[in-house]
Amino acid sequence: MSGDELLERVRVCRAGGGADPGLLRELAAHADPGLVGEAGRRLADVPARDVLGAEPRGLRVAVAGSFTCDDVVPLLRVALLAMGIDPVLHLCRSAEVDLELADARSELAAFAPDVTLVLREAADLLPADWDPADLAGLRDRALDRAHDLVASAAAFADRSGSAVLVHTVPLPALELRTVITYRGAASLGRIWREVNTVLLDAGVDVDGLYALDLEAQLVDAAGPVRHEGRHRFGRYGWAPYVERAYAREAATFCSAVLGMGRKLLALDLDGTLWGGVLGDDGVEGVELGRLYPGNCYADTQRRARSLRRQGVLLAVASKNDRAVVDDAFARHPEMVLRPDDFVAVLADWQPKGANLVGLAAELNLATSSFVLADDSPAECSLVRRLHPEIAVEELHGDPAEHALRLLESGHFTQLAPTSTDAGRTRLYRDRGRRSRLAQRLPEREDYLRDLEIRVRCGPTGTFEVPRLAQLARRTNQFTTTGVPHDESRTRWMAESDDHLVLAVEVWDRVGSEGVVAGAWIQRRPAVWLLENLVMSCRVMARGVEHTLVQQIVEHAVAAGASTLRADFVATGRNGPAAGLYPGLGFVPVSVDGTRTVYELDLAHAAGLPSSTPDWITLDTLEQSR
């Protein structure tokens, strides 16, 4: 079905046209992540039960990424809905993942997620200025970072009770290619595996923390992990197909958290556990053994046995004569599964769906915990139609791919083995290398102090004009009016004596963030008018905006002005900036539709303490015009 037809079905659902249970399955299987994302975006405002036609399970899922991962959210929605989960999704607006995790007052903490997905890119682990001639130094720093990441995630899991999913981080080709020697590249590769091993170790047994081996998953995916253009333009960490792969895995994780992993696998026989038709070909004639295609069927049997060994119940669901089937299991020398591997052998001529419903009643399980694997499209579609709660894996086509298809949907995923050691997890205690963050209850201010933030706030220089205009154009969230000044206007204002354009540059201990905020001001003798103020979401929640306004206030006071006036226009997307002026003591003097005019009495403000947070050091180096 074409993408636009699927979107049309989404539109019908949105318009109240009735449930469409097959829609999510088709979307979840669709090859184009862009299309699936657009569908997921549109499904955000439709109650899940109106789409699914069944009562879904609710789940609060937070996405906290250190890079732009807005497009992961709709993909996640589709993957979750397809699994019968109705998510409340929260995307952390701040890229300061550690801060979101550490701060008891963060938006993330307030959201109180059941599941927290922590998304990282290589830059979180590799210092920007890493020196290929000092790989030992790199190793120390990268391992420290990895331990810090685990510590902050573990602390959050501990404090919030949320299940937290971290993942191994693929090393971009660009980083690997930066080392030119074979021995050096091997060292870097080893260091990178050590770093990822820290993350995996945490996923083995740290309380509340789980790890997805994304790096290993991507070995099978074609293409670069990130699109360099999107990465450099908008700090997108992942190419769309990686976002898709992650969303699927994360959705599977969510189903495991909810304990929705399926408990019973019903297997067809002819064309599924062996090739050919037992009734026609006889026990000697079916394809099963060491040579293709018999080896494929033998492998499907081995994988099913692996599931049984991990606690999944197996059953036979086949249209066959019971006696012939028993004979085949007893006599065929290459048979991997044996009669005692099955809780039930349903080999008769009854409809499979009805048989499975009977079995569920007998075992006191819900059919929604069943998976049917069958090569017959007709049987599959019949069961899907009559028993939509049963997951159906259609094993048609080349049997070489059957075993993988059976397992890759993650139907049976559980958080931990059901054996006795399942409940035994540890709190994350690292031998002395643990970050300050995790040693005591972390505070946002401590974290920010650790960042050693320095801010330079000065009149815009010639070289900064294009960057500032670009920032204004691209900023949708933290903008006070949503109306950017273009480059020529910015240049004109920067050079005009009646105006002031301030550019804000931010550094932290990792390096420079560059020009990340700006303000466009008209200065009249008594009244200064703040026409627009923008800030990149990369530095949100650091107090940079307060520092900027404080600087404007000080400039205005020094120039003898009595009032600082500021416009705020709600654009529907600039919610993050809405609290800025009122939070700093500005008073609304007029409201006209979406526009609010605020004023600050400068004579009064001059007597107040500075609104520059104490974790920010002002860099007073004057920029020459």
Add this chain to the structure above:
Amino acid sequence: MTKHLTALIPLVARVTDASADRIGPDTRFEGLGSWGSLAAMRLLASVEREFRIRMDLRRYVALATVGDLAGEIADRQLAGSGR
């Protein structure tokens, strides 16, 4: 170019949730409802996927209309085919 425009319009419609029959060569991206840098990046990804090209981001972000983008896609494909 017309061929590219025909294939491009549904992509623009999907990304912006605008109706395809209201999008033409002169349609300005900035005028489309939910246009912004996130939508621009989504459109970039779907264009590169659909037309099997890699855009030059410097040129892409400077394009103002749907027709401009169709023209740029045509140029890219010609360049890619080793003209």
